[in-house]
Amino acid sequence: MAYSAKIGPSILSSDLSCLGSECVRMMECGADYLHLDVMDGHFVPNITFGHPMVECLRKSLGQEPFFDMHMMVSRPEQWVKPMAAAGANQYTFHLEATTNPGNLIKEIKESGMKVGLAIKPGTTVEELAPWANQIDMALVMTVEPGFGGQKFLDDMMPKVSWLRSQFPSLDIEVDGGVGPDTIHKCAEAGANMIVSGSAVIASDDPRSVIALLRTVVAEAIQKRSLDR
Numbered sequence: 001m002a003y004s005a006k007i008g009p010s011i012l013s014s015d016l017s018c019l020g021s022e023c024v025r026m027m028e029c030g031a032d033y034l035h036l037d038v039m040d041g042h043f044v045p046n047i048t049f050g051h052p053m054v055e056c057l058r059k060s061l062g063q064e065p066f067f068d069m070h071m072m073v074s075r076p077e078q079w080v081k082p083m084a085a086a087g088a089n090q091y092t093f094h095l096e097a098t099t100n101p102g103n104l105i106k107e108i109k110e111s112g113m114k115v116g117l118a119i120k121p122g123t124t125v126e127e128l129a130p131w132a133n134q135i136d137m138a139l140v141m142t143v144e145p146g147f148g149g150q151k152f153l154d155d156m157m158p159k160v161s162w163l164r165s166q167f168p169s170l171d172i173e174v175d176g177g178v179g180p181d182t183i184h185k186c187a188e189a190g191a192n193m194i195v196s197g198s199a200v201i202a203s204d205d206p207r208s209v210i211a212l213l214r215t216v217v218a219e220a221i222q223k224r225s226l227d228r
């Protein structure tokens, strides 16, 4: 069992005029990585930022924070090289946004980044499965992508359970509506990379929330390894 519990705050819910200091705050509060939501106003009905912002964050934060780029964009092929040059570590694209996932996976790897593959709530996990042995991480969206602060979709959990049963060592990420009230379901289903936006950012005590999320996931991983 190669995977471990990792918590990645989504900084979408933070005060975007203070993005650099919010990223620093999250890392100081124990974040394992930063989940950066890129939206193009086309694949999703919202706009955030692109590679110029990522380049600035990398310069200001240094080499340490791992940047997981959640690319909610049409034609994800066009941003692979710019994101790699800007300092992204993982490029997570949506299966729904491309007609040639195999080629995109290859391009991401060639540019030196890890590969994440995301599916929206309406996409079945069987559609992701053929690519699972070529990727570093599968992202099961637990809300419709586009906005922070939405309600967690419980009925995405069978996708996570199925993926965990089929791919025991794969990093599986959940994103959307995840916090102290919903983490147990994610952990029991087998997710190990946890994106949490509003529950962490808006908390008076983000350090405790991050620690709690990690403990719940680590305990579920431990239990699964004992049950095997």
Ligand SMILES: O=C(CO)[C@@H](O)[C@H](O)COP(=O)(O)O
Binding pocket: 010, 012, 013, 035, 037, 070, 143, 144, 145, 146, 147, 148, 149, 150, 175, 176, 177, 178, 195, 196, 197, 198, 199
């Ligand atoms: O990708 C997205 C939304 O599209 C997420 O990363 C959200 O930003 C997570 O925020 P919360 O749902 O945890 O508030």
Ligand SMILES: [Fe+2]
Binding pocket: 010, 035, 036, 037, 070, 175, 195
């Ligand atoms: Fe996201």
